[in-house]
Amino acid sequence: MQMMAIADLEVGMVLAQRVFHNHSLLYDQGTVLDRMKIETLYNLGYSMLLVSDQRGTDAQVNLATEVQAEGAMIVAKVFEAAEKGALATVRKIGDSSHLLELTDYIHKIINLLSQDTLISLNSLKDNSLYNFQHSVDVAVFAILFGKKLGFVNDRLVHLGVGAILHDIGKVYIPPVILNKTGSLTPSERDVVTEHPVRGYEMLQANESLNTIAGVLDIVRHHHERHSGGGYPEGLKGQASRWEAQSISEGAISSIHPMAQVIALCDVFDALTSKRPYRSAMSYPEALSIMSSEMVECFHPQLLERFVRSVNLYPVGSVIRVSSGRYKGYVGTVINSGLGLTEEMFSPRVRLFCDRQNRRVPPIVINLHQEEGSLAM
Numbered sequence: 505m506q507m508m509a510i511a512d513l514e515v516g517m518v519l520a521q522r523v524f525h526n527h528s529l530l531y532d533q534g535t536v537l538d539r540m541k542i543e544t545l546y547n548l549g550y551s552m553l554l555v556s557d558q559r560g561t562d563a564q565v566n567l568a569t570e571v572q573a574e575g576a577m578i579v580a581k582v583f584e585a586a587e588k589g590a591l592a593t594v595r596k597i598g599d600s601s602h603l604l605e606l607t608d609y610i611h612k613i614i615n616l617l618s619q620d621t622l623i624s625l626n627s628l629k630d631n632s633l634y635n636f637q638h639s640v641d642v643a644v645f646a647i648l649f650g651k652k653l654g655f656v657n658d659r660l661v662h663l664g665v666g667a668i669l670h671d672i673g674k675v676y677i678p679p680v681i682l683n684k685t686g687s688l689t690p691s692e693r694d695v696v697t698e699h700p701v702r703g704y705e706m707l708q709a710n711e712s713l714n715t716i717a718g719v720l721d722i723v724r725h726h727h728e729r730h731s732g733g734g735y736p737e738g739l740k741g742q743a744s745r746w747e748a749q750s751i752s753e754g755a756i757s758s759i760h761p762m763a764q765v766i767a768l769c770d771v772f773d774a775l776t777s778k779r780p781y782r783s784a785m786s787y788p789e790a791l792s793i794m795s796s797e798m799v800e801c802f803h804p805q806l807l808e809r810f811v812r813s814v815n816l817y818p819v820g821s822v823i824r825v826s827s828g829r830y831k832g833y834v835g836t837v838i839n840s841g842l843g844l845t846e847e848m849f850s851p852r853v854r855l856f857c858d859r860q861n862r863r864v865p866p867i868v869i870n871l872h873q874e875e876g877s878l879a880m
């Protein structure tokens with residue numbers, strides 16, 4: 505991985521960072537550059553970017569491309585087995601050939617992701633693979649977040665398995681509805697909102713999955729919302745302090761803590777993924793929506809901790825200051841400056857180019873105090 509001037513970029517080089525423009529994802533990490541992309545970056549005023557000689561070598565890539573692809577294939581096999589509908593096939597999801605493969609894969613993700621790993625994924629999503637890759641990405645987010653919450657050992661594995669299977673009920677949704685680009689009709693929406701219960705009923709018949717704490721709760725309740733406005737049962741989150749320890753308390757009258765974790769990760773990944781009907785949102789955009797328009801959907805303490813766990817400005821990221829006395833200057837992030845609300849947009853940045861893309865002696869600023877915005 506190396507920092508290169510735009511003028512030195514060559515066709516075939518691979519981006520080692522995400523590139524945003526006007527808070528929308530322009531090019532994802534892992535994008536292979538062609539002449540048009542290089543010219544676009546130049547015309548937009550970028551001066552330097554991180555590039556990698558080969559895909560997946562950047563330290564900021566948390567999950568190797570081949571590991572993501574492996575996960576998508578495993579999920580596809582499980583969904584295919586469930587789609588056949590026979591009880592014997594459904595039971596097979598929990599036998600040695602499927603459940604072992606799932607748990608082994610979750611262990612692989614856990615081993616790859618350190619406690620301090622940044623939440624940032626190479627996206628392999630296309631329309632045909634979205635539901636499979638979405639399940640893998642939600643599992644990665646959930647494991648990273650679960651570690652921050654203190655989940656360890658079996659609890660972390662169970663959280664990952666639940667994340668992989670959370671949308672298994674979607675096999676009952678006709679593709680014409682699942683992939684529809686326009687607004688759903690009331691009857692189509694009813695079909696979609698049935699998927700948590702359909703998935704729960706499918707997996708409930710499996711003795712092996714019944715013994716994995718929290719998995720069935722995740723599948724059934726990942727669309728419940730803290731305010732009570734979710735589905736299928738309109739459960740409300742607990743009014744008390746959020747505690748992961750409540751998982752072991754036996755009967756849970758409100759939304760299961762693991763389901764609350766998956767709900768956050770599910771929404772975040774959905775917002776930051778490209779869909780047929782909209783482009784992918786940037787991480788700041790997604791967190792802003794979750795913290796404002798959707799704030800009542802999540803337990804406030806859990807949402808706060810999630811925001812803290814998402815690193816919007818990974819160390820080494822390239823930014824261009826958008827306003828203030830250093831408007832137009834370019835630099836690299838040297839401290840992520842994680843925080844809440846407006847403070848979560850306040851990394852420390854070492855500037856190295858002025859607005860004319862001329863090299864300057866290093867200048868260290870706080871991006872929030874300079875009213876800057878993410879440019880990479």
